[in-house]
Amino acid sequence: MANHIEQIIEDMDGRPQAVLVHLGESPLAWLRARGHLSERHYAAGDMLRADWERAGLGARVTMRWDAAPREGGRRGPGERPDPTLAQMAARARFDGAIAAAGPGLADILWRVACAGEGVVAAEKALGWPSRAGKLVLTLALDRVAGWYRVP
Incomplete structure (x- = not known):
């Protein structure tokens, strides 16, 4: 399994998997x-991609089958926060990180980190010369790492 790594992710309920x-x-x-x-x-x-996924910004292929909100919409002690609040917070972090990357840099960042495009495909889609994408990415x-305060 030299071509696999183990990662810990959060499921939709916030449990680590x-x-x-x-x-x-x-x-x-x-x-x-x-x-x-670099690491x-x-x-x-990876933090940017996780926020993009938590915010629900990816394309959906089916409708959401979540239960309707309860009357009153209030949570009791110990209940999980409303998923929409978590989505809004993730969206705010994502938007802040993209803004920190800046114009001209955010395009390739989103394509590679969030959409999963390879660097070569992203370069072609953006009309860039070969090998420019890796440098710009x-x-x-680096800017996004500063925004997320990654050491």
């Missing part, structure tokens, strides 16, 4: 495994 991730599936993990990204840059990109990840 251990999953095996194939390095070829994540462009950021692929770059990190080959020494093109700091990888962590920042690294600059964007």
